Every structure is written in C-alpha cells, then in structure tokens.
Amino acid sequence: MSASNKTGATESVIVQLHINDLRTTDSPVLSLAHSQGKKHVTHFLPIYVFDERILPLDCIPGFSASRQTKNVQEMTSSGAKEKERQEEEDIKPLGQEDQPSRTATNQPATQDRDHRSTGRVGPRSRLGNFWRVGRHRARFLVETVFDLKKTYESKGGGMIIACGKPEEVAIKVVQALVKSGKKVEGVWTQKEVRGLAFLDSWNVLTDSLWFGLKQVTTEEVTLLRRLRHGLERSGVELHLADSKPMINPSDLPFKIEDIPSVFTSFRKLVEALGDDMVRDPLPDVNKVKPLPQRPASLSKDVFVLSGDLLRLDTLLRYILAPLIAEPQYGDTLEARPIPKTDEEWQAYTIPPLDPRSAHPFIGGETTGLARLDDYFGTLTGGKHGKGDGGSKAMSYKDTRNGMVGEAFSTKFSGWLANGSLSGRYIGWRVRQLQDRLREEGRLDKHVEGNVYWISFELLWRDFFYWTCERFSHEPSYTAKKNNQRKNKGQPSNGALPGEAGTASSLFNLGGWKEVLRPAESQKTLGDWKGFNLDDSKDPIRRLMEGNTGIPFLDACMRELAITGFMSNRGRQNVASFWGTDLYVDWRVGAEIFETHLIDFDVCSNWGNWQYQAGVGNDPRSYRQFNQIKQANDYDPDGEYVLTWIPELGQVDRRFVHTPWPTMEKALSIKSCTTQAQERQQAEQ
Numbered sequence: 001m002s003a004s005n006k007t008g009a010t011e012s013v014i015v016q017l018h019i020n021d022l023r024t025t026d027s028p029v030l031s032l033a034h035s036q037g038k039k040h041v042t043h044f045l046p047i048y049v050f051d052e053r054i055l056p057l058d059c060i061p062g063f064s065a066s067r068q069t070k071n072v073q074e075m076t077s078s079g080a081k082e083k084e085r086q087e088e089e090d091i092k093p094l095g096q097e098d099q100p101s102r103t104a105t106n107q108p109a110t111q112d113r114d115h116r117s118t119g120r121v122g123p124r125s126r127l128g129n130f131w132r133v134g135r136h137r138a139r140f141l142v143e144t145v146f147d148l149k150k151t152y153e154s155k156g157g158g159m160i161i162a163c164g165k166p167e168e169v170a171i172k173v174v175q176a177l178v179k180s181g182k183k184v185e186g187v188w189t190q191k192e193v194r195g196l197a198f199l200d201s202w203n204v205l206t207d208s209l210w211f212g213l214k215q216v217t218t219e220e221v222t223l224l225r226r227l228r229h230g231l232e233r234s235g236v237e238l239h240l241a242d243s244k245p246m247i248n249p250s251d252l253p254f255k256i257e258d259i260p261s262v263f264t265s266f267r268k269l270v271e272a273l274g275d276d277m278v279r280d281p282l283p284d285v286n287k288v289k290p291l292p293q294r295p296a297s298l299s300k301d302v303f304v305l306s307g308d309l310l311r312l313d314t315l316l317r318y319i320l321a322p323l324i325a326e327p328q329y330g331d332t333l334e335a336r337p338i339p340k341t342d343e344e345w346q347a348y349t350i351p352p353l354d355p356r357s358a359h360p361f362i363g364g365e366t367t368g369l370a371r372l373d374d375y376f377g378t379l380t381g382g383k384h385g386k387g388d389g390g391s392k393a394m395s396y397k398d399t400r401n402g403m404v405g406e407a408f409s410t411k412f413s414g415w416l417a418n419g420s421l422s423g424r425y426i427g428w429r430v431r432q433l434q435d436r437l438r439e440e441g442r443l444d445k446h447v448e449g450n451v452y453w454i455s456f457e458l459l460w461r462d463f464f465y466w467t468c469e470r471f472s473h474e475p476s477y478t479a480k481k482n483n484q485r486k487n488k489g490q491p492s493n494g495a496l497p498g499e500a501g502t503a504s505s506l507f508n509l510g511g512w513k514e515v516l517r518p519a520e521s522q523k524t525l526g527d528w529k530g531f532n533l534d535d536s537k538d539p540i541r542r543l544m545e546g547n548t549g550i551p552f553l554d555a556c557m558r559e560l561a562i563t564g565f566m567s568n569r570g571r572q573n574v575a576s577f578w579g580t581d582l583y584v585d586w587r588v589g590a591e592i593f594e595t596h597l598i599d600f601d602v603c604s605n606w607g608n609w610q611y612q613a614g615v616g617n618d619p620r621s622y623r624q625f626n627q628i629k630q631a632n633d634y635d636p637d638g639e640y641v642l643t644w645i646p647e648l649g650q651v652d653r654r655f656v657h658t659p660w661p662t663m664e665k666a667l668s669i670k671s672c673t674t675q676a677q678e679r680q681q682a683e684q
C-alpha cells in the first residue's frame with residue numbers, strides 16, 4: 001500500500017524527470033516551478049536516469065548487484081518485509097548517501113556480447129543487434145548530464161542522477177517523498193507524443209487524454225504511460241511539457257492531423273506566421289529552489305549515483321568500457337577488454353576525440369550556449385542588448401554543404417537531440433541576429449537569406465516531429481491488417497500498436513508510404529533485400545565498414561563510426577545508396593545511424609531514412625543520388641575523402657573520387673562500385 005500525497009505538508013516539491021530536455025535555458029518546467037503561481041512550492045527536484053534499456057550499465061559498481069537484489073526481494077515475502085523495513089523513514093541530508101560498494105559484478109551481467117549469435121541482448125537494436133547508443137553519443141550524454149547538474153548547483157539547486165528505468169526510478173522517488181511526509185505537486189517531463197490540451201502560457205500541458213492515443217515513438221511513449229500509471233498510485237499527476245519543436249504547438253496554423261505531407265507546403269504555412277513563427281524564450285531562472293531532504297531508504301530502492309560515481313571521468317569509464325570492448329562496424333578503435341581489477345580500472349583511459357572530427361564538442365548546455373555565441377555572435381548587452389560577431393551565421397547557407405571542419409554547418413543537432421539547447425531558443429537567436437544586423441545596416445538580402453536558412457533547416461526538424469505525431473493516429477497498413485485478423489475484424493482493445501516494434505509506421509519497412517499510398521507501397525514491399533552481417537562481403541557490411549570502394553561513401557561511413565557525426569550531404573548519399581541502389585532493408589541503416597550518431601533523434605533519423613529510402617512522405621516517389629556527381633560537386637578537391645581514406649593519397653587528385661582503374665586491385669572492389677561505374681558511364 002502506498003501512502004497518498006499529503007495535502008497539509010509544509011514542504012512541497014516539483015519533480016522534473018529529465019529525458020531529452022537537459023537544459024536550464026528556455027526550460028518550461030524550471031520556469032513553471034519558479035513562477036508566481038508556484039510560490040508555495042518549496043523544493044525543485046530534477047532527476048536524470050541513465051536508462052539500462054539503451055545503455056550498457058553493468059560495469060557500474062554495484063548496479064547489476066542492486067538489480068539482482070531487487071529482483072530477489074520482489075520475489076520473496078521475507079524480501080518484501082525487508083523492503084518495508086527499508087522504507088521506514090530515515091532522513092539523511094543530500095550528498096551523504098552510502099558509497100556504492102565495489103563488487104565483482106562490475107562486469108557485464110550478460111557475457112554473451114556477440115551481436116550476431118544472440119537475439120536482442122541488452123541494449124541492442126532489433127535488426128542489426130548493434131549497440132543502441134554507441135560510444136560517441138554515450139560520451140556526449142554523460143557529459144551533458146554532469147554539466148546540467150553543475151549548472152543547477154551553481155544556481156542553488158541540485159539534481160539526482162540514477163541508473164535503471166527512468167519511469168521506475170521516478171515512481172520510487174515520488175513514493176519515498178510522499179512517505180516521508182512531503183507534498184509532491186506533480187512530476188513534469190517532456191512530451192514525446194501528441195498532447196491535446198495546453199493549459200497555460202508556460203507551454204506546459206496536463207494531458208489527460210494522451211494515454212488513449214496510438215503512438216509512433218513507442219519506447220518513449222511506453223515509458224510515459226508506465227510512469228503515469230505508477231504515479232497515480234501515489235496520487236501524483238504526470239504533466240507533459242511540449243518543448244521539443246521550435247514552433248509552439250498551439251501556434252501551428254493547422255491541426256496536427258492536417259499537417260501537409262510535403263515539406264514545402266508545411267514550410268509556407270508556418271512561414272506565413274512571420275515574426276510570430278518563433279516565440280521568445282522563457283525568462284531565465286537564476287536562483288533555483290533547493291533539493292528536498294531525501295529519504296535515505298531511497299538509496300536502497302533506487303541506484304542513485306554517489307561518491308566517486310559522481311565524477312565525470314569515473315562514470316564515463318564504466319559506461320564506455322563495454323562499448324569500447326566491442327566497437328561497432330566501421331569504428332577503427334582498437335577493441336579493449338573490459339577491466340577486471342581495481343588497478344585495471346584505474347589505468348583505463350577514454351579515447352580522445354579524433355582530431356579530424358567535424359564535431360569536436362563536449363556535451364552539455366554550457367558548450368551548446370558557447371557554440372551559439374560562436375555562430376550567432378555574443379549577446380554582450382544581455383538578452384536584448386547589442387551583440388558582437390555572427391559571421392558564421394551570416395554565411396551559413398553558402399557554407400552549410402561543406403564537409404570538412406566544424407565551421408561548415410551549425411552542429412547544433414547534438415545539443416538539440418538531447419535537449420541541452422531548445423529549438424525555440426535557436427530560432428529566437430536567429431531573429432535576434434537579424435534584428436541586430438538590420439540596426440547596424442548590415443542585413444542585405446544575401447545575409448538575411450543566409451541567417452534565415454538556419455530557421456529553415458530547423459523547420460525540417462519540426463516537420464519530422466509533427467509528421468511523427470500525425471502518423472501516431474494511423475497504425476501502419478500491415479498493423480491494421482494484423483489487428484483485424486487477430487480480432488476478427490474488430491480493432492483490438494487497448495492495443496499498443498508500436499510496442500512490439502512492428503506496428504508503428506515509423507519503424508515499418510513500408511514506412512509512412514503504407515499509410516499515404518498503400519497500393520504503391522504494397523507493390524514494392526517484397527522487393528527489399530535482406531543482409532548477412534556475418535559475411536564480410538555483404539554489401540551492407542562493407543558499406544557500414546566504409547569499405548565499398550566508392551571513396552565518398554566510405555569516407556562518410558568512416559567519419560560516422562570514428563567521430564559520431566556525418567554531414568547532411570553525407571547522410572543523404574549514404575541513405576540513398578542503401579535504399580535505392582542496394583535496395584537493402586533501410587531500417588538497418590537507420591539502426592546503425594542510431595548507434596553512431598551523437599545527434600540521434602528518433603523522428604529526424606527514422607523520418608529522414610524513410611524519406612531517402614522512398615517509403616516516407618517525399619512527394620517524389622523515387623529519388624536517387626549520384627554519389628560520384630555529388631562527390632565532385634561537394635568535395636571538388638578531394639579534401640574530404642583524403643581526410644578519411646588516407647590510402648587514396650597516392651591517387652592523382654583528379655581521380656580521387658573514381659580511382660578504380662588504378663586502385664581496383666588494391667581496394668578489392670567489386671559489386672558496389674560496378675553500379676557506381678555503370679551510372680557514371682551512363683551519365684557521360
């Protein structure tokens with residue numbers, strides 16, 4: 001039996017479960033918690049949970065042991081008694097938690113790490129069995145979380161960092177707070193699927209109906225659903241803040257169900273909003289309410305990081321070690337075994353960033369804001385004051401298709417993906433720079449176009465986000481058929497179409513096209529080819545390893561695996577080659593991108609893959625890139641391919657994109673290049 005939320009309690013807490021909203025600037029929940037309307041709220045408790053379903057956490061000392069203990073406890077009645085005893089109140093001040101004891105369990109619980117011999121083992125993808133989060137995003141994420149904690153602390157607040165399942169941790173934290181006599185005002189987290197009601201000007205919604213909706217980003221939504229159920233038992237409500245897109249959802253000039261299928265139509269409709277397209281960011285919160293006293297029983301129920309684990313380099317080692325022990329396709333990092341002893345852990349070092357990286361950034365809101373200043377110039381007079389600089393933004397459109405170095409495009413995507421920057425804040429910085437340049441008489445049409453193009457690109461992000469929402473209302477054609485078959489024509493009651501990963505049209509082979517143009521989609525579904533990752537000659541494996549013999553594609557894939565970043569130009573070419581030349585299951589491509597990309601975002605990645613593979617919401621039914629032409633257009637001097645394929649150094653630069661006559665033997669290229677050669681000949 002859970003205690004219910006105390007109404008007469010003197011301490012009142014707002015809990016924020018951070019997921020992909022790892023920031024304090026333009027943070028709706030932080031603003032709400034410190035608003036006039038919440039004056040009676042005495043404490044603010046932000047939580048972040050490293051999710052065991054997507055990250056390998058077994059090396060963290062004590063973590064797998066804590067899970068095993070918990071399981072046993074939950075299975076035995078004596079365990080239940082012990083649990084009750086533990087739940088008795090025993091208040092300890094924050095920061096004085098027990099140190100996790102080092103146990104022999106800081107080895108992965110799952111020893112079978114061979115992604116080809118097992119089913120979906122641990123935090124692995126469904127089709128390729130790749131790590132869900134590769135080493136680059138894992139690093140960026142851990143850095144981001146630590147930076148957020150530091151920022152909260154610098155403003156007088158704090159943050160709990162834990163490991164496990166975010167919804168379970170949040171529920172247990174709330175239960176413990178309620179049991180210790182505190183009033184929990186509610187739990188706020190970022191919305192990941194369509195909500196129905198906006199309750200106040202803070203852009204925070206209490207959405208009582210979303211539970212019944214069909215979902216597209218199924219894992220994200222399942223987490224929210226479980227969280228909501230669990231909180232209900234403590235009489236605490238879950239609130240969702242819709243802060244992902246650049247455009248405020250309630251400003252959209254159409255209903256989500258009516259979002260145009262074509263980007264250009266979407267763009268024209270929202271651009272017609274003019275200056276109202278992007279709202280001003282929320283006011284900064286400079287002094288954050290303190291953390292509540294934490295019931296010590298919590299440390300036994302929940303694996304909260306403490307002691308040495310709150311050191312960035314220590315935690316990075318434990319999270320990255322399994323990923324480094326098994327680098328993914330294309331990564332040239334030498335696999336290193338997971339340390340076994342204390343001494344080995346002490347000596348363990350994290351590989352430095354590759355100096356060739358176009359994304360040489362550390363994760364966190366602090367570095368994200370610094371990158372904004374680097375791009376847009378500084379806001380020297382405060383938010384509305386004069387600024388300085390901004391040359392990168394002023395030449396954005398002219399340079400965004402570059403391939404080498406950090407300057408060619410904004411690189412905001414990693415920060416946007418985990419929410420350490422908000423789309424709205426960036427959109428506002430665009431307007432801010434335009435206003436400043438106008439005042440200074442420097443905003444000619446060319447410069448204006450360059451600066452505006454950043455918002456234009458951000459509209460693509462919004463477009464994929466809203467498109468995901470639109471399709472959350474429509475299960476895929478196959479799912480509909482399966483459902484009907486199972487339920488004899490009746491829609492299944494309370495079914496969660498996407499939960500098994502098969503029904504959501506975002507992850508389905510037939511993509512959104514199955515919903516938009518079912519007849520056309522059904523005709524081509526059977527043509528998709530399979531793959532065999534055990535075969536080193538398999539075209540997909542060669543592509544993932546950057547070993548097709550087509551220099552431009554190989555450079556792109558090597559860059560991705562080695563650094564976690566690939567330019568938009570590269571991504572389009574790789575996805576097009578995968579889906580429209582090789583015609584191999586595009587979802588494996590989306591999975592390997594998901595693994596490697598620092599900026600992985602479920603809607604942008606899977607939506608773009610669909611688009612390039614011809615199963616998405618592209619109005620053109622067929623779109624194919626000519627990789628050789630693209631390489632010559634965007635890497636005319638071969639600087640990019642030479643950066644990633646040094647073995648081409650011997651080749652005359654004129655032929656660096658088509659080195660086959662001279663290099664054929666050396667590179668042992670066959671099937672993939674034949675296609676490219678044929679296409680090149682056909683074009684001549």
Ligand SMILES: Cc1cc2nc3c(=O)[nH]c(=O)nc-3n(C[C@H](O)[C@H](O)[C@H](O)COP(=O)(O)OP(=O)(O)OC[C@H]3O[C@@H](n4cnc5c(N)ncnc54)[C@H](O)[C@@H]3O)c2cc1C
Binds near residue numbers: 411461571
């Ligand atoms: C196959 C494929 C997979 C992709 N996967 C992702 C992904 O997982 N996460 C991701 O953020 N982007 C993804 N993109 C979109 C785009 O490639 C990246 O956003 C961009 O390369 C990131 O670099 P940047 O921040 O310097 O972009 P810039 O060119 O500076 O653009 C500014 C911002 O606009 C947004 N943006 C630009 N192009 C797109 C686009 N086509 N779709 C959605 N948003 C866009 C991003 O938020 C980006 O940060 C993918 C594109 C393709 C073709």
